[in-house]
Amino acid sequence: MPITNFDFKEKYQYQNGFGCYFETEAVPGALPIGQNSPQKPPLGLYAEKLSGTAFTAPRHENKQSWLYRILPACTHPPFAPAPAPNESLGLGGEPFRRLRHIPNQLRWDPFDREPDADFVSGLHLLAGAGDPTVKQGCAVYVFAAGRSMAEREAFYSADGELLLVPQEGVLDIRTEMGWLLVRPMEICVIPRGVRYQVRLPAGPARGYALEVFQGRFVLPELGPIGSNGLANARDFQAPVASFDEDCGATASDGPNEYVVTAKFNNALFRTTQRHTPFDVVAWHGNYYPYKYDLGRFNTIGSISFDHPDPSIFTVLSAPSDHPGTSVADFVIFPPRWLVGEDTFRPPWYHRNTMSEFMGLIRGDYDAKKGGKGGFVPGGASLHNVMSGHGPDVDSYEGARNAELKPAKVGEGSCAFMFESSLMLGVTDWGLKTCQKVQETYSEHSWGGVKVHWKGGSA
Template sequence: MTGDARKRAEGLTYLHGFGNEHSSEAVPGALPEGRNAPQRAPLGLYAEQLSGTAFTEPRAHNRRSWLYRIRPSAAHPAFRRTDNGALRTAPFAESVPDPNRLRWDPMPEPAPGTDFLAGLWTLGGNGDATQRTGMAVHLYHANASMERVFSDADGELLIVPERGGLLLHTELGALHAEPGHVALIPRGVRFRVELLDSLARGYVCENYGAPFRLPDLGPIGANGLAGVRDFRAPVAAYEDVEGPVEVVNKFCGNLWTATYDHSPLDVVAWHGNHVPYVYDLRRFNVIGSISYDHPDPSIFTVLTSPSDTPGLAGVDFVVFAPRWLVGEDTFRPPYFHRNVMSEYMGLVEGAYDAKSAGKGGFVPGGGSLHNMMSAHGPDRETFERASTAELKPQKVDDGLAFMFETRWPVTLTPHAADADHLQRRYDDVWQGLQRHFRPLH
């Protein structure tokens, strides 16, 4: 990685709000004034609009950016099919949805030379990418930087690093994402992943539906949860590279490849709101109870992709960030529950307060799936400890967990259902929960 690229990635601009207009230029004068596509764009550039939503969607929800680039995206050869590897896309018709509670250890080590794209491994998902509904859960494990460029026409990619830093070279500039951050690559934006360490591992939510946005705050008021000003967009940077570059496009579930005679990351200036961004999860302003009871996990929502039913998300991204627990006469860990939503949970670091860690437990890089109406909650060890703990104020700051919560069941891929790192005895964590019922009469 060049020092200039690292410096640009660390000089990100604040996004200042979802749906608002933003702009950046790598060369002064590259952005035209007054017209998006003048008869002749400045500096001999080509004007191009990238639309992430339909032209006629409401202004508050419309996503598009104008790009001023060295060559138009239309200047490329034909694409041809290439191998999908372990990457799969909805509809997930090879398996049936599984009502069982499931948990996986971290993924095994990748083969030498595995880049981010080759290291993508699909756990499962729902909906239909061709209908722009639903989502998929992927994991990645890589030990090499990408030389090729990738774009996803099926959905946006929310990347959650768990091990190793990433430098995401996008059409609109570079994003620097470390464990504890999340990065979002919008639908159709081309990018390349450079590893900042020898190994990178993490999670990806591929959202086929409406773009992620901040949730409404309702009675919380004007402040709280994820702050608008903490989301950062890249500053413009471009590659003026002549020579063969492989470009891979994910389209309707399959990978297609073409060899360009130039780098497609050649945007010199841009303005709009269909932009990549990065967010530091430790900046999340946790809202919780200061009297009694554990609040529903919806209070931890960072981003939401709304569905056609008000209040019902296609997918929510939820984080369990550092926070104080002060509830009195309260079972403080997450309670036993069954939920109409389906939950995939991952762990970035440390331990989760409702699950035991260690060998065979819930550990960083692993994940669990509780499909809709599956009964789950604290394991036996956690329940017994929390039921008798002294309820003094407690700081929970030794872990960072997250959840992809979705309206539909997550159907597993065959390779996830049969994976060697699937924990075959996950149900055992609830064994030994004793009968304590004692009738008064």
């Protein structure tokens, strides 16, 4: 079924397409016609350009949007340093300087729910590489929130583009450019600099996040697959304009205070302004947040023999400067049919020049057993550069001896992978403070791997 049946039903309208140039207005006539910055924009609005790439980036890479808002984003008092909400976020570059780079395979039990945290205070840096100040690298987070952000609060990251993967709970995300409802089995991408607020309409939420400091997420090239397949462009959804009107006669004399928090080199800064940041009445451009239903992914695989490379399951990719190599890919392992003849059907044993961080949204993963001490929803694993990994012993023996008839695997399940060309270091929070590392992961998974060798002596 090429669509997820969500328990929490959709409540917003969207514009469909990936990388499109959209225009939307919440009030008719708010968009200027034929130009971007007239002397007096319609309805007394201000024109503000939001640039996601350099002005002179090639046309096919250039990302920008024009926002038509009641007050421009610059109308606030100076930002001041804000206290760190936890020991991995808000401390500037220190967690990156203290990353632990180790070759061991790592797996985590499900991360704790945090009933007193909102999205920002419940966002934990787990692993990363590079430096956001030079726009190089990426970061892996987990988040757990028990309450909505305050009604008059907004957050943005100047560090990179953020991909959110909710595992439980519903995210009702208000952005400057409109609303996104994001449920488990959906993802969303928030571009660098876009201000937003996360509400929890169905109770506590938990999930994973990937931030790329360089470039942006794009659809992978399809090559010989042809013109359709994998994540199709028409299934991505962008918000329509929606705004509040809460301000005074000037930017500094409104009746209410709004707190805007910025993540800047992994440090937090805060300002309080006298008008809502969600006052964009209309916008047009190709730089905007969007979401995608993973149930619409058109899975492609082998119909003869052998398991293909997992790159065939790539939803989004953040390319590096080297063609074919990504800063990070977002890959999923959804329900799919396996029909390979004389084939070991789960993913094979592997050592990889890429780092592989995996999480489980729901169900069971066909190459790892669940249950206590296993790979379960809300948990994660990291197999770093050239660290050997693959099916655990029970999964291997089961697949090795299985009757090879057409079989559908992963029904009711979805695992995912953040794959990066970078060597990922793990934070102190990820290795120690969270207290979720499975110390016996390697022994549990591969300590009992059997010897099937039947050859003679050399």
